[in-house]
Amino acid sequence: MSDVRAQPSDPGPATPDTADWTWVLTRPCPDCGFAPEDVRPDGVSEILIDAGRRWAAVLDRDDVQVRPAPGVWSPLEYACHVRDVCDVMRGRVEQILAGGGETAQFANWDQDATAQEKAYWRADPAEVRRELEVAFAAAAAAFARPTREQWSWPGLRSNGSPFTVETLGRYFVHDILHHLWDVRG
């Protein structure tokens, strides 16, 4: 018999998501049911605040650290990803607004490398819950800021995909809601 407690061990990287999800800006998502035309610019903040509450509930689950299948993130790992998506998208909208209408060039963000570097799998759920709350509040505040004119200001992803503040908000909202669907949250 051993008195060593079972420690969770590194499950390795999840299968990378290499799809370009920008198509959700023009047609509904068959998985999560998201419809791009349902997201109005002035509704983005409210959707984010509501989604943040649902993510907090996900983090209260007892089995939040369990991967549902090999190569698939646990709800905890998804929550870490969503926290970082909130920070990246907030940064991007702030970058566009700071540019005064000039096209903002977004830095590349490798989500799978970030998951490995930050070891999402061994994060503390209570800590992630607090960080998520802060990240959602900051992102919701950032998307409450643009004036009517600023919603059409442009930004360019490093792979060449063009965005405006409006489409960035829509893309962001889908990402957050789709991952809630991923974890049945």
Ligand SMILES: [Zn+2]
């Ligand atoms: Zn979706």
